[in-house]
Amino acid sequence: MSLFERRIPVRGQSWQERLTTWVSRNSQPQEGWWAILLSLLIVRVVGVAVRSAEWVPEITAVPRLAVWSLALSFLVAKRVSSTRRAWVYMISFGVLLPFLTMANLWPTGFLNAPPSRINLLTFLFRMRSWGQALFRGEATSETAVFTLGLLIGCWLLIAAFGWMTFRMHHPQAVLLWLAVGMGANAYFGAVRIYLLIIFALLSLALLVTLRQSILEHQWRKNGVEYPRQIGERIYQYSLGIGVLLLVLALFLLNARSLAVAVAFSEWPPVQQAESWLEQAFGGVNSDRVDEVVTVGQGFASVLPRSYLLGNAPELYENVVMTARVERLDDAAEPRLPLHWRSTSYDIYTGAGWARGDETERAIPAGVQIAQPSLQSTVPISQSISWVHDNRTLRYSLGAPLSYEDDVTTYRNNSDELMWVGGELPKYTAVSQVSTATVEQLRVASVAEINPGLLKRYTQLPSDLPSRVTELAEEIVAGYDTPYAQAKAIEQFVRQYPYSLDVAPPPEGRDVVDFFLFDLQSGYCDYYATSMVVLARSVGLPARMGTGFVTHTPDENGVQTIFQIDGHSWAEVYFAGYGWIEFEPTSGFLSPDDGFTAVATPDEAESGPIALPEQDRSLFVLLRNAGLSLLGLFGIGRFGLAWLRFRRLSIGAEYGQLLNLGTRLGLAVSETQTPFEMETVWIRWLNAQRMHPVVQFWIRLNGWLIDFREYVQRLVRGYVAVSYSAEKSLSDGKRPLPFWKLVAIRTLVLALSKTQTMTKN
């Protein structure tokens, strides 16, 4: 059947042609195919988002139920006239189907056993046990009720969305509810941002499409004349608005006011609610990791098990604690550490830091905390007053030895103390700090280190790019002692410029490799992690410490520590002297600075090696250059074409059509009258054949293919200009807008190619 003869049935059609003709004739929905397609996509995105949040194992049923819900709402919207009856259907199915799904009551096939009563009883038992636990005030990890509620909620929301959409009755409110759901899934789960962006863009597109359909339906019904270009203009402006808002959203992606958030999180009703939710839905999985916590200086009371590098920390000048330090041994001049340590991290994952299983041990007040016996250490006392939040984390200079209150220690499998927790916000601790000199450290040997400790703290991921190791070896080349090697690495890393405004590492990319070779600027986490990984690459046992940097005491000997002092650093283990802090972050005080007793190693006087070149391989360069050129060419070509089109007179456009016809081998010539040429074109267009699927798709998008109408309008416009008093056409009267003209001409050329190939 001809592509353009839409209403003329032809005998001998294939079943595909008959089907597409039937569908396009009889199933032209009022709201348009685009609206249905967009609705389906939105529902699909919502389903994927909920599933990817992985709240509970049964969540996989959501996408399927969502599509069923949309299908049912479509049928109900089209076939049931009474709103009340329609909602009875939708709610009934909305309760029944999730219940059947949850209770596993679906028949699974002829060969399998029918849904048994046991499944139902099991599900009811699960619900009852959840209720009983809640009634008794106990925490429960049962997720049946949560899942059922989630499925019913999803069903009803999507049914309402479908109903409003297919009835063309202002679906924006339901869309916003769906947006709330998407936001909640993204907040608590691990839904990717791009899904949210797709959802938002699809929602905007659906709103515009439906609005257009509703308006045109009303106009047609009331006999209102309207120009077809209005729809195009509305789409153009909507697209512009969508892009603008998208850019704004991406620009303000991480905008937030932490002070308000902290105050809210500390508000007792919120904490109570959280506690109740934790009790009632403890079994529900939430992948949410507070971003503030992930950078190490958060306000949450629960320590993260993982420490991912990503967005820059957002720290404020809020006082978090005050501290007074007293030396207990006047004989020695202690080399005071520069950091208040809270936690140490030992496992590098490639994406950040993690800690293995830990052993919790209660240490009563005044009881000594077991620490390895080290040389050159002195005890110091510190009185700390934590004023920021209710965290249980303890901070100390060096390794803590004892507390004046009850604390809990957490040790890894190697019995290394990772962190200490305590209840009281004010506490006094005694810790040991190293007084080891450079000379002492220079002679320390790796061979003397406990092999277990050495193995644990030289761990690196197997997929660490080899160039990191190569770089580390290059850095330490010529340095013999572990201390000199560590200092060389520290000096090298300190060359990178400091910046909080950095892009997060791409997914799956090793953060150290990304920092050292691509990013080449960052904040303390990147520096510390890089130094630790580089040190481990050359066999030095190293770990990352987190906490705060120290401050100069005031006249009363009190240090005031701010939230903005949150920091991370590297520590290297030296046999006999324990963990020695290094400061690889550019611009931060190094342990060498201001400590005249500690000299810079002679070996480092030659200065660190130069930073590696940023990742600019020839292929990348060529690719980028090629893409840039292609982009520039495309933009230039498009711009030129657009400019030409702006200046194009109707006569010139008519001439182009004539040339196009000549190129296609049509019997057109300058001696023909315009209407004769129009006839030739229409005959040619009517003779075109296409694959039924393509044809069906083109019919759905009649605006794209209607070249016949274009030819007619162009010819009439040309005749009007050439043979009447009207000498120029304004923009509003052009036969077609530029983009549509380009699309149609491309299609015509494609058609002509197809025809040529068929002939051959």
Place this chain on the structure above:
Amino acid sequence: MKPQVEFKANSKRSFVLILFFLGAALLIPDPAWNIMLIMLGGVVILSFVWVRVLERSIQAQRYLRANWVAVGDVLVEQFEIENRSFFPALWIQIAVESNVVGYRPAFVVNVGGRTKERWRQASVCTKRGRYEMGAWTLRLGDPFGLFECLFHYDEFKEIIIHPPILPTVPVQLPSGNRDGRFRRKQISWQNRINASSVRDYDPNDPMNIIHWRSSAKTGSLHVRHFDPEAGGDVWLLLDLDQSMQLGQDRLSIEEQAVLLAASLAVKALQERRGVGLAAYGRMPQLVFPGRGESQRWRLLEALAMVSAEQTVSLKTVLADFQTVVQQGTAVLLVTANPSPDWLPLLNQLSRLGVTTSVALFDRLAFGGRENMSPLYNQIQQMGLECTLLQPGDIVQQTLEISPFTLELGRVV
């Protein structure tokens, strides 16, 4: 004119959810809330601002090209919309409540930011009468369908659609038989155009016809003596008895009678004769004879209004008309009444010195059952002029009137 403006939010719950997103973004900060707040909340806020700004920036006016038109003419109305804001009005739906037959403009336009656009709407007038171009409304909204604004203009204009004028009609105008010696009860200024001589002043003469120069010469008052037109005044008497009507719309006897009367009236006026009209319909129209342009509009307006919606017999009409008509004038009776009952009254009119002729519609040809030929013969036997009219005699010529073409839509 200031319109009544109504701002409408299609979904007020949107604001609540935007507040939710805002609260979430503040209290539990996360990029997810930021995206939703900015992309969806931004659309709501932008749409709100857009429509609110347009509400204050749109000014619309409407002009009717003429206050009167004739059937077959094109009724043209121009709409002018100015958008003073930066935001374009992507669609503005304009709807006019008009009771003009065939003219109820409803169209959608697009007005860019800081521009003024004009559109013309037109329709060919198909039915005479007095009509109202009533209130009109402008409806506009944002591209996402969240907000709408309705401008309601309570503006009423009256328009009269006259019957059309045919260049030729198949009926001759009767000639009057009066001369200048007759005194008239009503003397209109139109009758004082052709002053031929002077005569002595009569106490009943108005002061403004005194010929002062002659009076000064002779020492006694003289007045100007006017010569009436040779044809004299002519009355068009329309029989609009509802029970006598046949046919529909333009092919109805009523419409053709009105068309005939209008065409004859204009023809008579062109011949500088005084023309009067008597039509006894829904609103009895009685226009005394007069001349000139103003009389033409009076007659056409009266003819535009007449309607055969009353049952007033022709006998009653003729009896009443005898009290109005003057000796020496001519009367053309236009009727489709097949009964010969009214012939004596017509004869009586002739005896009063009124030249009478009849335009008789052939009811058989109009779908009726009565044969008008006997009546026609009777009238001719009375010595009166009579024309038997067939449907094609007048309508055919009416259909030949083609509306002139006019560029409609957007005025560049």
